[in-house]
Amino acid sequence: MSACPECATTVPTGAGLRPSELVECPACRSELEVLSISPVTFALAPEPEEDWGE
Amino acid sequence: MSAVTDAPARLAVLASRVRAEEKGILDALEQRRIPVEQVDPRRLSAGVGAPVGPWSLVLNREISATRARYAAVSLEAAGTPVINSAAAIGTCGDKWLTSLALQRAGVATPRTVLALTPEAAAEAIERLGYPVVVKPLSSSWGRRVSLVRDPDAAQAVLEHCAALPAPQAHLIYLQEFIDKPDRDIRVVVVGGEPVAAAYRRSAHWRTNVAQGAGTQPCPLDDRLAKLAVATAEAVGADIAGVDVVEDRDGAMYALEVNAGVEFAGLQAAHQGRVDVAGVIADLVARRFRDLTKGGAG
Numbered sequence: 546m547s548a549c550p551e552c553a554t555t556v557p558t559g560a561g562l563r564p565s566e567l568v569e570c571p572a573c574r575s576e577l578e579v580l581s582i583s584p585v586t587f588a589l590a591p592e593p594e595e596d597w598g599e
Numbered sequence: 600m601s602a603v604t605d606a607p608a609r610l611a612v613l614a615s616r617v618r619a620e621e622k623g624i625l626d627a628l629e630q631r632r633i634p635v636e637q638v639d640p641r642r643l644s645a646g647v648g649a650p651v652g653p654w655s656l657v658l659n660r661e662i663s664a665t666r667a668r669y670a671a672v673s674l675e676a677a678g679t680p681v682i683n684s685a686a687a688i689g690t691c692g693d694k695w696l697t698s699l700a701l702q703r704a705g706v707a708t709p710r711t712v713l714a715l716t717p718e719a720a721a722e723a724i725e726r727l728g729y730p731v732v733v734k735p736l737s738s739s740w741g742r743r744v745s746l747v748r749d750p751d752a753a754q755a756v757l758e759h760c761a762a763l764p765a766p767q768a769h770l771i772y773l774q775e776f777i778d779k780p781d782r783d784i785r786v787v788v789v790g791g792e793p794v795a796a797a798y799r800r801s802a803h804w805r806t807n808v809a810q811g812a813g814t815q816p817c818p819l820d821d822r823l824a825k826l827a828v829a830t831a832e833a834v835g836a837d838i839a840g841v842d843v844v845e846d847r848d849g850a851m852y853a854l855e856v857n858a859g860v861e862f863a864g865l866q867a868a869h870q871g872r873v874d875v876a877g878v879i880a881d882l883v884a885r886r887f888r889d890l891t892k893g894g895a896g
Binding site: 561563564565566567578579590594595596597598599 | 615616621625662664737739740858860861
């Protein structure tokens with residue numbers, strides 16, 4: 546089970562998921578960061594910081 | 600160099616945030632049978648005179664400019680080559696250093712001034728003339744970039760800059776506004792070769808994809824390709840997102856270079872006919888195989 550840490554909805558995950566990948570919760574639309582793959586766990590993705598970019 | 604050891608060569612991709620770009624690159628490296636470790640730089644630390652990690656080569660895709668730069672500096676100090684290099688990241692991450700590098704290389708770029716205080720900026724703007732673009736020295740995605748059309752707006756923007764707490768915010772980067780069509784051009788250059796170009800169109804004068812601009816394919820003609828390659832070379836970037844504007848007469852100017860280029864929008868514009876992640880993976884694979892053969896790093 547991979548639950549959204551914001552609303553506890555189960556977030557579907559497909560093959561090829563990677564750590565630190567971003568996933569959107571289908572229920573609450575929170576942006577989630579993949580913390581681990583086996584088992585799949587999520588955290589709320591960090592807010593963009595001032596020095597983020599290209 | 601770190602490659603000259605008995606240990607097998609190891610490749611790392613640094614990324615704390617795996618966007619479509621990083622995922623595409625990691626997938627492409629694995630498809631090329633290059634063993635790759637995905638490393639989160641939020642968990643890295645570096646000691647003076649100590650190795651940062653066991654890697655022989657690092658592709659730096661860190662989204663934080665600060666972490667990207669210091670990771671690259673630390674890895675290189677420990678003998679690990681990094682793509683892009685710390686020097687290139689440092690230059691691309693500072694608009695003034697980029698402008699100086701472009702000027703030294705003879706690359707066409709708009710008239711640009713660095714004022715060391717907001718007060719000096721007010722005088723410099725009068726000399727440059729209106730409209731003028733005011734940019735933070737180091738920002739991405741078009742953040743806090745202002746188009747100033749008259750003295751009242753200049754005063755307001757400069758007062759805001761002066762009120763910001765960071766000393767660097769009091770350095771004011773000013774650039775002649777190029778009266779462009781409703782678009783600019785992003786060119787991706789990898790290993791000194793132009794890969795593809797896309798128009799970035801917006802009704803707003805800022806044409807960053809992060810600000811909502813759309814992308815369309817742009818023909819990569821010889822003139823644009825040469826300008827983009829010369830620009831990437833000027834800042835020493837192996838992987839570069841070069842931003843170019845055209846004026847109403849068709850003259851082209853390089854604006855800046857992105858060392859951690861986002862290319863999902865460009866790829867979408869080309870509807871899968873361009874594989875930027877694959878081209879980057881090819882460059883990294885070549886460098887990595889050179890290292891495993893004991894070649895130059």
